[in-house]
Amino acid sequence: MLMSVLTLHNHLTTYLVIGALLFAIGLYGLVSRRTIIGMLIAAELMLAGASVNFMAFNRFTAPDPVVGQIFTLFIMAIAAAEAAIGLSIVVAIYRNYKSVDTEDLVKLKG
Amino acid sequence: MNSSSLMSQMHALFTADGLAGLIFIIMIAVTLFGALLACTAKRLVRSVAGLVISFIGVAGIYYYLNSPFVAMMQILIYVGAVSVTITFAIMLAAPEQNTKLGPAGPLSGPLGFIVAGLTFGGLATLGIRTAWPVMAKLNAGTVKAIGVQLLTEYSLVFELVSVVLLIAILGALILARSGRSS
Numbered sequence: 001m002l003m004s005v006l007t008l009h010n011h012l013t014t015y016l017v018i019g020a021l022l023f024a025i026g027l028y029g030l031v032s033r034r035t036i037i038g039m040l041i042a043a044e045l046m047l048a049g050a051s052v053n054f055m056a057f058n059r060f061t062a063p064d065p066v067v068g069q070i071f072t073l074f075i076m077a078i079a080a081a082e083a084a085i086g087l088s089i090v091v092a093i094y095r096n097y098k099s100v101d102t103e104d105l106v107k108l109k110g
Numbered sequence: 111m112n113s114s115s116l117m118s119q120m121h122a123l124f125t126a127d128g129l130a131g132l133i134f135i136i137m138i139a140v141t142l143f144g145a146l147l148a149c150t151a152k153r154l155v156r157s158v159a160g161l162v163i164s165f166i167g168v169a170g171i172y173y174y175l176n177s178p179f180v181a182m183m184q185i186l187i188y189v190g191a192v193s194v195t196i197t198f199a200i201m202l203a204a205p206e207q208n209t210k211l212g213p214a215g216p217l218s219g220p221l222g223f224i225v226a227g228l229t230f231g232g233l234a235t236l237g238i239r240t241a242w243p244v245m246a247k248l249n250a251g252t253v254k255a256i257g258v259q260l261l262t263e264y265s266l267v268f269e270l271v272s273v274v275l276l277i278a279i280l281g282a283l284i285l286a287r288s289g290r291s292s
Contacts, residue, residue: 009134065250072180083195084279087195
């Protein structure tokens with residue numbers, strides 16, 4: 001029993017379950033958070049879950065183990081750009097509405 | 111379980127492979143603890159701290175996936191840059207006394223939990239049930255191979271990502287500066 005636990009890191013399914021868990025936790029945070037910054041943090045977690053999935057398939061099944069690493073590096077770059085743009089939008093919203101609560105930002109509601 | 115099998119199992123723990131497995135489990139625990147903290151903490155600063163903890167754990171998981179370079183980049187970019195940016199935004203835009211606590215609505219907590227649980231169940235079942243085909247490796251996936259492929263096969267994407275980052279920085283500056291003088 002202990003031996004099978006200690007060799008978990010050699011199985012693809014372990015990483016797939018971790019990626020799914022990270023994605024699901026991020027999804028929960030995205031739905032249940034009430035501030036935009038909290039939702040952004042949850043979105044970062046979802047991106048991390050997707051990256052773990054890519055890296056797991058890269059390690060265990062893909063013929064070229066470089067492609068998945070490069071893809072993950074690109075995900076990181078895009079996530080950094082997303083965080084910069086999203087947070088500057090948050091600052092701009094705060095300047096106009098004096099709040100980052102999603103319930104106060106209903107001026108665009110039809 | 112008798113004592114001799116326990117002794118042999120303890121002996122298996124204190125080998126290089128056994129300790130590697132133990133550290134892997136610790137990394138999983140760190141990742142999930144940080145993720146839960148990031149999504150349930152009452153204060154946003156603690157939420158960012160949870161995000162940092164979770165990303166350090168994810169970097170450890172990357173290390174177990176034969177990718178020390180990506181693990182280092184994870185720590186540099188996420189733990190070093192993205193978290194600091196989010197912290198700056200919290201300091202600038204979210205004074206704690208104005209932030210209402212708790213979930214966004216009476217139903218969003220349970221409904222979000224159900225949606226997340228269903229998503230996790232579906233993804234995990236898919237991952238476990240499917241027989242993933244394993245192909246023969248073409249190379250070892252070393253840092254040198256990553257560098258060569260980034261500058262040959264993926265050079266266009268590499269340059270495009272730098273342009274995207276430049277535009278993102280400029281856009282962030284313009285968005286955050288507009289209306290500042292008024």
